[in-house]
Amino acid sequence: MSTALAGSRWIKADLRARKGQAVLTVLTVAGIVAALITAATLLEDGTNPWRSLFAQTDGAHVWLYTDDSPQADLRGIDGVTQVAGPYRSAPVTVVQNGKKDPAALRSMPADQPEVAHPVVAEGRWLDASQPDGVVVERSFATSLRIGLGAPFTVIALSGERHTLYVRGIADSAEQGFYPQWTPGLAYVLPAMLDRIEPMLGRSEWVTGLRLADPDATQVVSQRVVVMLEDQLQRVYTWREVRAAMELDNRLLGTLLALFGVVGLVAAALALANAAGGRVLGQLRDLATLKSLGFTRGQLALLLLVEHGALGLLGVAIGALVGWGVTAAVLGTTSVAPIPVLAIVAGTALVVLAAVGVPAWRGGRTPPIPDVPALPPRGHLSRLARLALLVRLPPALVLGTRDAFTRRVPAFLTAFGLAVPMMMITIGLGVWATLDNFADHPEQVGQHAGLYVRPGKLEPAEAKVIAERDRDVRAVYAGTDVNALAPGEARSVRVRAIGSSTDPYPFPVVEGRMYGRQGEAVAGQGLLDLLGIKIGDRVRLTVGGTPLIVRIVGRTVEPDLDGEVISVGLDSLAAKDSVPPEYYALALRPGADPAEVRGRLLAESGESLDVQAAVNPADRLSVIRVVIVALIAVLMLIGLANLLTASALGLRDHALDLAVLKAMGLTPRQVMATLVTGTGLLVVLGVGAGAAAGMSVVTGLIDLQGHTSGVGAGIGRAPSALTLAGAVAVAVGTALAVALIPARRAARAQVPVTSR
Amino acid sequence: MSTVVKTVNLVKIYQDGAVPVPAVRGVDLQVEPGEFIAIMGPSGSGKSTLIHMLGGLDTRTSGEIWLDGKRADTLSESAWALLRRKKVGFVFQFFNLVANMTVGDNVELPALLAGASPKVARERRESLLGALNLTDRADASPAKLSGGEQQRVALARALANQPSVLLADEPTGNLDSRNTRDVLRLLSEVHKEGQTIVMVTHDARVASLADRVVSLFDGEIVDDGRISRRRTGTAGEVIDLR
Numbered sequence: 002m003s004t005a006l007a008g009s010r011w012i013k014a015d016l017r018a019r020k021g022q023a024v025l026t027v028l029t030v031a032g033i034v035a036a037l038i039t040a041a042t043l044l045e046d047g048t049n050p051w052r053s054l055f056a057q058t059d060g061a062h063v064w065l066y067t068d069d070s071p072q073a074d075l076r077g078i079d080g081v082t083q084v085a086g087p088y089r090s091a092p093v094t095v096v097q098n099g100k101k102d103p104a105a106l107r108s109m110p111a112d113q114p115e116v117a118h119p120v121v122a123e124g125r126w127l128d129a130s131q132p133d134g135v136v137v138e139r140s141f142a143t144s145l146r147i148g149l150g151a152p153f154t155v156i157a158l159s160g161e162r163h164t165l166y167v168r169g170i171a172d173s174a175e176q177g178f179y180p181q182w183t184p185g186l187a188y189v190l191p192a193m194l195d196r197i198e199p200m201l202g203r204s205e206w207v208t209g210l211r212l213a214d215p216d217a218t219q220v221v222s223q224r225v226v227v228m229l230e231d232q233l234q235r236v237y238t239w240r241e242v243r244a245a246m247e248l249d250n251r252l253l254g255t256l257l258a259l260f261g262v263v264g265l266v267a268a269a270l271a272l273a274n275a276a277g278g279r280v281l282g283q284l285r286d287l288a289t290l291k292s293l294g295f296t297r298g299q300l301a302l303l304l305l306v307e308h309g310a311l312g313l314l315g316v317a318i319g320a321l322v323g324w325g326v327t328a329a330v331l332g333t334t335s336v337a338p339i340p341v342l343a344i345v346a347g348t349a350l351v352v353l354a355a356v357g358v359p360a361w362r363g364g365r366t367p368p369i370p371d372v373p374a375l376p377p378r379g380h381l382s383r384l385a386r387l388a389l390l391v392r393l394p395p396a397l398v399l400g401t402r403d404a405f406t407r408r409v410p411a412f413l414t415a416f417g418l419a420v421p422m423m424m425i426t427i428g429l430g431v432w433a434t435l436d437n438f439a440d441h442p443e444q445v446g447q448h449a450g451l452y453v454r455p456g457k458l459e460p461a462e463a464k465v466i467a468e469r470d471r472d473v474r475a476v477y478a479g480t481d482v483n484a485l486a487p488g489e490a491r492s493v494r495v496r497a498i499g500s501s502t503d504p505y506p507f508p509v510v511e512g513r514m515y516g517r518q519g520e521a522v523a524g525q526g527l528l529d530l531l532g533i534k535i536g537d538r539v540r541l542t543v544g545g546t547p548l549i550v551r552i553v554g555r556t557v558e559p560d561l562d563g564e565v566i567s568v569g570l571d572s573l574a575a576k577d578s579v580p581p582e583y584y585a586l587a588l589r590p591g592a593d594p595a596e597v598r599g600r601l602l603a604e605s606g607e608s609l610d611v612q613a614a615v616n617p618a619d620r621l622s623v624i625r626v627v628i629v630a631l632i633a634v635l636m637l638i639g640l641a642n643l644l645t646a647s648a649l650g651l652r653d654h655a656l657d658l659a660v661l662k663a664m665g666l667t668p669r670q671v672m673a674t675l676v677t678g679t680g681l682l683v684v685l686g687v688g689a690g691a692a693a694g695m696s697v698v699t700g701l702i703d704l705q706g707h708t709s710g711v712g713a714g715i716g717r718a719p720s721a722l723t724l725a726g727a728v729a730v731a732v733g734t735a736l737a738v739a740l741i742p743a744r745r746a747a748r749a750q751v752p753v754t755s756r
Numbered sequence: 757m758s759t760v761v762k763t764v765n766l767v768k769i770y771q772d773g774a775v776p777v778p779a780v781r782g783v784d785l786q787v788e789p790g791e792f793i794a795i796m797g798p799s800g801s802g803k804s805t806l807i808h809m810l811g812g813l814d815t816r817t818s819g820e821i822w823l824d825g826k827r828a829d830t831l832s833e834s835a836w837a838l839l840r841r842k843k844v845g846f847v848f849q850f851f852n853l854v855a856n857m858t859v860g861d862n863v864e865l866p867a868l869l870a871g872a873s874p875k876v877a878r879e880r881r882e883s884l885l886g887a888l889n890l891t892d893r894a895d896a897s898p899a900k901l902s903g904g905e906q907q908r909v910a911l912a913r914a915l916a917n918q919p920s921v922l923l924a925d926e927p928t929g930n931l932d933s934r935n936t937r938d939v940l941r942l943l944s945e946v947h948k949e950g951q952t953i954v955m956v957t958h959d960a961r962v963a964s965l966a967d968r969v970v971s972l973f974d975g976e977i978v979d980d981g982r983i984s985r986r987r988t989g990t991a992g993e994v995i996d997l998r
Contacts, residue, residue, distance in 0.1 A: 003872075286856070291837060296834035
């Protein structure tokens with residue numbers, strides 16, 4: 002108790018004496034912990050809304066789309082416990098504020114089924130007393146910006162318009178969110194669907210199967226494929242839905258986790274360095290405390306509490322901020338308590354371990370206060386001798402010598418700056434990659450800036466209108482179809498566009514572009530899914546027709562997790578390819594897609610449906626915010642290291658300063674000596690960090706690209722100019738920071754004796 | 757009353773590389789309650805090592821140290837620390853005030869450490885600083901004080917727990933003559949109040965203040981004699997002789 006009282010006095014006094022450093026420590030740790038918690042929440046399945054949606058809706062594990070109402074006994078398949086539907090579904094276009102969105106109108110009874118029933122979030126479910134009511138899936142409603150009671154105008158394939166009214170907005174676990182997953186989903190009563198789309202041939206039937214064992218999807222869907230054969234259009238399982246819902250979160254989470262973990266290491270280093278430097282600077286005070294009656298253990302505990310408390314405060318603030326951010330962005334329910342607790346406990350342990358060693362060393366200070374803690378005898382390092390040899394100014398030579406007198410702190414300083422610099426370089430690389438997405442969409446498979454669907458017009462007419470526009474460079478006819486992959490029992494996207502001889506310019510990064518019929522290129526996701534490599538043949542089934550193609554190249558494929566195979570339109574059977582579903586328009590460089598879109602709409606009398614391609618960079622723009630925040634935290638870490646280094650350097654040389662002055666060095670030269678000592682380590686650390694970052698950045702981004710299915714070949718290192726700028730800013734800031742104390746020290750009247 | 761400090765054949769040998777360097781070679785010393793002993797000797801005679809060992813700041817190589825009738829040389833570093841809280845006060849040549857703490861906190865620290873309540877510690881600090889004429893400097897940082905003032909604060913800190921023995925290692929070594937006189941006057945005053953003091957100095961004039969002067973040479977006691985007071989003067993008068 003008595004020690005605690007006395008110790009707390011000392012801690013308070015010491016913290017008051019180094020407020021700036023203390024605040025920096027707290028901020029650094031808080032930033033890292035916040036990043037880690039956000040990362041964990043994003044990566045944790047809990048963030049993925051699929052899980053709770055699936056539970057709430059008693060969802061089905063397998064969804065199959067057929068031409069007709071399936072006649073086979075699906076309930077009889079082993080492992081299937083319940084069946085939802087079949088429900089009739091018709092493709093329509095929703096017109097909202099002049100914008101057209103594809104939608105699937107699903108007929109559902111007024112009484113909700115037991116399995117795969119949408120959960121009404123707002124309003125009410127369909128009611129026979131209001132036949133013109135529609136219930137819209139929530140993400141679709143959000144994208145359309147419609148609320149309860151709003152009119153919902155749909156255009157059937159026949160071109161007929163119908164206006165429905167939104168009665169409810171519901172959550173569903175049967176497909177991913179709009180617009181990542183199209184078409185959007187809306188529910189109407191069967192009678193209404195019959196009125197909107199009387200032609201049964203233009204609709205399909207959707208059936209959901211709930212399984213006893215979620216892992217049995219593979220077996221069950223294969224059985225379905227065999228049983229339904231030609232009837233079957235496509236199949237997908239809960240895994241695809243889950244993957245679709247988590248897409249962006251995962252990428253962001255991975256990025257944050259990478260930065261967080263490396264940042265934690267850097268922060269631990271910075272903490273250890275700061276605590277160690279502080280202890281080294283206080284050896285005399287610590288010895289005095291011991292002579293007053295502090296034991297070795299009490300002193301170590303005192304230091305552990307002081308430096309640890311700062312770290313723990315940072316952990317607490319970081320946890321609060323991280324929790325606040327995730328709760329604000331993703332909702333309170335998404336914060337999973339266990340990983341957050343694990344991170345808090347883990348970082349707390351790291352913090353205590355980082356300050357534990359210096360604290361223990363501080364505790365072992367001999368109690369005789371007058372033994373001065375001299376730096377190890379510095380002999381001229383090779384570098385300094387070299388500096389002397391080339392007749393550098395004496396201040397620089399002395400500074401060079403000083404930089405390496407204490408080897409371990411010198412290493413810690415350089416390393417402590419190298420790690421943040423490396424991460425900053427990687428961050429800049431991610432930034433450059435996003436910039437590259439935006440500046441060169443053709444390199445990520447977005448050669449075309451606009452997609453035109455004929456709408457009411459004849460396809461040929463649409464093509465003529467598009468080709469006539471002055472800013473359109475090329476027009477590629479295309480069709481997207483779903484194909485069943487052998488053995489996978491699930492659908493993949495086949496994108497048929499251009500012709501085999503005049504191919505759409507896909508960004509082929511491996512192998513070559515297809516040159517004739519029967520050849521195809523595919524995204525990494527597809528290669529991984531089917532376990533094939535370039536040169537292999539694949540047999541797919543498109544609406545019952547086999548499609549056999551040889552994969553001759555790999556493209557960068559940002560859509561659908563890379564699970565896309567691209568062919569020329571002529572590789573597809575005529576029934577699927579004529580007429581083409583859309584025209585992809587490659588614009589002249591510098592043309593504004595919005596302007597061209599406006600012209601095309603005007604030209605066609607609003608009959609064309611013109612969509613601008615969504616650049617992946619736009620979807621990932623939140624990453625830029627994250628990068629800026631992370632760079633700020635990393636700079637704090639670097640700054641913390643720097644302050645320690647400069648404080649330590651000053652302390653070691655306090656005595657030398659008087660001698661240097663006595664020898665005839667001007668204050669300016671003394672200052673130069675001190676700044677050189679720190680600056681050399683800074684240049685070394687920053688240079689090494691930038692080099693390390695440059696060497697791994699493209700590899701890391703490509704690795705992430707590979708895992709996410711987009712495929713390697715997207716990674717871009719930051720430009721030489723950006724990097725040079727970053728290095729210059731880092732070194733410049735560092736020197737400026739080192740200059741202030743050095744200036745003060747050089748001007749101060751240093752007594753020769755007192756130590 | 758029993759002996760406050762007793763050493764029996766105390767030896768300290770520093771191991772500098774392969775060469776053993778004896779600093780203290782078999783010192784037998786007894787300090788009676790209320791005594792003021794000055795330990796003199798040239799540089800390197802082992803006087804600082806001796807006084808550090810008496811306070812447990814340094815370990816002995818062999819021999820015994822008795823403090824207040826209890827054997828202390830066998831104590832661990834931690835046990836020594838606990839012992840120091842109540843029984844030993846230290847004053848160093850370079851004052852050694854904790855730089856970050858105010859003068860007041862520096863003086864309160866030992867009292868708090870010895871288990872006094874914050875209120876008691878504060879009262880004690882006020883009376884000590886008052887006696888040393890430093891009341892108005894209580895909230896100042898030690899760096900703002902002159903050397904003499906700093907040493908007076910250090911003295912107040914050492915006396916905060918009314919230790920059995922006050923160990924002073926060259927307390928005036930870093931002071932000018934005026935400050936030396938002030939500090940010596942204080943030492944003499946506390947001595948008169950019954951404080952046992954062991955002081956290391958190489959200044960004969962400072963040593964002349966003591967009751968007894970022990971001379972060390974090459975780690976051995978070469979002379980141990982009481983100063984016969986020609987006149988029972990005060991410290992002030994002793995200084996006046998200069």
